[in-house]
Amino acid sequence: MSLxxxxxxxxxxxxxxxxxxxxxxxSTARWVxxxxxxxxYPLLTKMAxxxxxxxxxxxxxxxxxxxxxxxxxSGLAELRRWLAEPHAExxxxxxxxxxxLFLDMIPPEEAEAVLRxxxxxxxxxxxxxxxxxARLAAADTPxxxxxxxxxxxxxxxxxxxxxxxxxxxxxDSATLRIEWAERAIxxxxxxxxxxx
Amino acid sequence: MSLxxxxxxxxxxxxxxxxxxxxxxxSTARWVxxxxxxxxYPLLTKMAxxxxxxxxxxxxxxxxxxxxxxxxxSGLAELRRWLAEPHAExxxxxxxxxxxLFLDMIPPEEAEAVLRxxxxxxxxxxxxxxxxxARLAAADTPxxxxxxxxxxxxxxxxxxxxxxxxxxxxxDSATLRIEWAERAIxxxxxxxxxxx
DNA sequence: CGGGGCATGTAAGGGGTTACATGATTTT
DNA sequence: AAAATCATGTAACCCCTTACATGCCCCG
Numbered sequence: 001m002s003l004x005x006x007x008x009x010x011x012x013x014x015x016x017x018x019x020x021x022x023x024x025x026x027s028t029a030r031w032v033x034x035x036x037x038x039x040x041y042p043l044l045t046k047m048a049x050x051x052x053x054x055x056x057x058x059x060x061x062x063x064x065x066x067x068x069x070x071x072x073x074s075g076l077a078e079l080r081r082w083l084a085e086p087h088a089e090x091x092x093x094x095x096x097x098x099x100x101l102f103l104d105m106i107p108p109e110e111a112e113a114v115l116r117x118x119x120x121x122x123x124x125x126x127x128x129x130x131x132x133x134a135r136l137a138a139a140d141t142p143x144x145x146x147x148x149x150x151x152x153x154x155x156x157x158x159x160x161x162x163x164x165x166x167x168x169x170x171x172d173s174a175t176l177r178i179e180w181a182e183r184a185i186x187x188x189x190x191x192x193x194x195x196x
Numbered sequence: 197m198s199l200x201x202x203x204x205x206x207x208x209x210x211x212x213x214x215x216x217x218x219x220x221x222x223s224t225a226r227w228v229x230x231x232x233x234x235x236x237y238p239l240l241t242k243m244a245x246x247x248x249x250x251x252x253x254x255x256x257x258x259x260x261x262x263x264x265x266x267x268x269x270s271g272l273a274e275l276r277r278w279l280a281e282p283h284a285e286x287x288x289x290x291x292x293x294x295x296x297l298f299l300d301m302i303p304p305e306e307a308e309a310v311l312r313x314x315x316x317x318x319x320x321x322x323x324x325x326x327x328x329x330a331r332l333a334a335a336d337t338p339x340x341x342x343x344x345x346x347x348x349x350x351x352x353x354x355x356x357x358x359x360x361x362x363x364x365x366x367x368d369s370a371t372l373r374i375e376w377a378e379r380a381i382x383x384x385x386x387x388x389x390x391x392x
Numbered sequence: 393c394g395g396g397g398c399a400t401g402t403a404a405g406g407g408g409t410t411a412c413a414t415g416a417t418t419t420t
Numbered sequence: 421a422a423a424a425t426c427a428t429g430t431a432a433c434c435c436c437t438t439a440c441a442t443g444c445c446c447c448g
Contacts, residue, residue, distance in 0.1 A: 001407075002291040009298040019427050033294050034287035036409065041428060064416050066427060083298055084306040086313035087291060089321070091230035091436090095198040095283060097362050098229050102205040102279055104355045110280040117282035125285070159300045161383050166293050169376045176372055180365045187357045197435075215399050232437070237400060260444050262399060287408090398445070406437080417426065 003043060004052075006033045008071055008079040011053060013147040015070035018044050028141070031129055031170065044069055052078055100184060108188045115188070119181045126174035133167035136160065199239060200248075202229045204267055204275040207249060209343040211266035214240050224337070227325055227366060240265055248274055296380060304384045311377045311384070318377070322370035329363035332356065 010016065010024060018041050025035040044067075047053045052075035055067040071079070096118060103111040135141050139148060139160055148156050206212065206220060214237050221231040240263075243249045248271035251263040267275070292314060299307040331337050335344065335356055344352050 002289070002294055003407085005298075006294055009294070009301075012298070012301070017427080018429095022427090031288060032297065033289055033291075034408095037428085038410080038430080039408065042430090060426080061417055064427070079298070080302050083295060083302045084310065086310050087295065089314075089317055090291070092227055092366075093198070093229055093436095095229075095286065097365065098198055098202055098205070099279060099283070101228065101359060101362050102201075102208070102275070104351070104358055105205075105208065106276050106279045114280065114282050118285075121282075121285055155300070158383065158385055162300055162380070163297060165376075165380055165383055166297050169293065169373070170288075172372055172376070173369060176368055177365070180361075180368070184358065184361055187354065187361055189354055199435085213399075214401095218399090230436095233400085234402080234438080235436070238402090256398085257445055260399070289408095394448095396445105396447090398443100400442085402441080403439085404437100405439105407435090409432100409434080411431085411433105413430080414428085415426100417424100419424070420422085 002033065003035050003039060004047060005079060005082050006035070007040075007043065007047065008052065008075050010143070011069060011071040012076065012079065013143050015056075015068045017066045017068050019066065021069075024143075028132065028143075031125075031132060032166065047075070051075075103184075103188065111188050112185050115181045115185050119178050122174050122177050122181070126171055126178070129167050129170045129174065133164055133171060136167060137164045198229065199231050199235060200243060201275060201278050202231070203236075203239065203243065204248065204271050206339070207265060207267040208272065208275065209339050211252075211264045213262045213264050215262065217265075220339075224328065224339075227321075227328060228362065243271070247271070299380075299384065307384050308381050311381050315374050315377045318370050318373050322367055322374070325363050325366045325370065329360055329367060332363060333360045 006025070006029065007021060010021065010029070016024070021044070022035075022037040022040045025033065025040065026037070029035075044053065044055070048055045048069065051072055053069045054072050055069045057065055057067050059065055099114065103114065132141075136144060137160065139145060139156075144160070144163070148159065151159060202221070202225065203217060206217065206225070212220070217240070218231075218233040218236045221229065221236065222233070225231075240249065240251070244251045244265065247268055249265045250268050251265045253261055253263050255261055295310065299310065332340060333356065335341060335352075340356065340359070344355065347355060
């Protein structure tokens with residue numbers, strides 16, 4: 001249940017409500033770990049019951065209530081425990097590779113269209129990762145600023161570098177996949193160039 | 197439900213029993229799509245009911261029964277339909293990147309140990325992918341031989357190239373991840389070299 | 393005759409997806 | 421006054437994981 005640790009990691013920066021976490025996991029965090037709203041609320045209830053986070057009810061307007069959750073000492077300890085532990089890699093389950101494996105069973109033009117659609121999608125993702133990487137490198141997101149605020153300034157560069165490095169991986173892996181898919185198109189033998 | 201299409205793709209090479217498919221998805225195919233035995237048998241029953249595959253009961257010895265499943269015309273058509281369709285990329289959910297993102301919260305030595313364990317695991321996987329790639333490139337697995345057998349010899353090179361290309365991706369992505377994790381260790385600032 | 397491989401099932405539980413549902417508050 | 425946004429829930433369903441369960445066949 002990694003989502004739990006993603007939530008703890010986010011709340012380490014500052015307290016948030018379920019709504020804010022939902023926004024976050026459907027927007028920014030989406031690029032490393034996605035979670036829909038229907039997963040967030042039950043998880044917060046469960047984590048609060050376990051004492052990993054503490055919820056404080058706030059009143060907006062006259063009646064509307066919202067709960068702001070902050071990480072507890074116990075939550076921070078549990079996060080640190082998880083972080084220090086190596087975890088087995090999940091099983092490989094890549095639908096796109098599976099599809100490519102059998103692409104010789106359909107006409108080359110159709111196979112090429114599938115590969116091109118994939119390239120377009122990965123290009124989009126890469127752009128968004130690159131944009132976020134730039135914002136992180138400049139320490140220009142609200143969350144990173146609040147996070148750095150309570151850390152030793154001597155460590156700021158190291159923390160920012162580590163986070164941008166994660167996005168570097170996402171960007172580089174997208175590039176690898178794009179170039180790989182383009183070579184796959186050549187192998188399919190549609191392009192006259194490779195037919196020589 | 198990609199497992200269904202993985203099964204169809206395998207059965208296109210030759211008919212197999214549930215047991216053989218289980219072996220296959222826990223060994224060779226494991227490197228692209230894993231599936232445990234408990235998923236295979238119910239799926240085969242379901243697919244046979246839908247007419248995508250046809251099961252033929254065989255008798256081994258006096259009483260032991262086993263069912264050999266072959267792909268039907270309808271199954272082949274469904275596989276081709278799926279292959280020609282572009283599929284949306286799944287949401288990103290990478291527990292290791294998540295862990296790395298927060299690795300500044302634990303002592304550098306512990307963080308380094310986590311990264312090194314990861315590198316070791318990916319190295320193992322890369323070796324096995326490379327071994328399988330070599331076997332594929334030489335058309336030296338039983339399945340690829342049976343698959344090629346019923347295809348136009350003019351297409352053999354293209355089919356083998358496409359399959360080895362898939363394993364090239366797995367190998368290259370492992371290399372990327374290893375190098376990335378090693379740079380992450382440098383960023384953690386444990387090694388005196390980077391501290392200058 | 394015992395152990396390992398062949399062969400097929402099922403059951404419980406976790407996590408994720410999609411969709412439905414409700415109501416208050418703020419903005420236009 | 422309507423529309424957008426804030427805010428929180430729930431329910432059904434699918435896929436996957438782990439584990440338990442059963443029995444036959446073949447080889448040594």
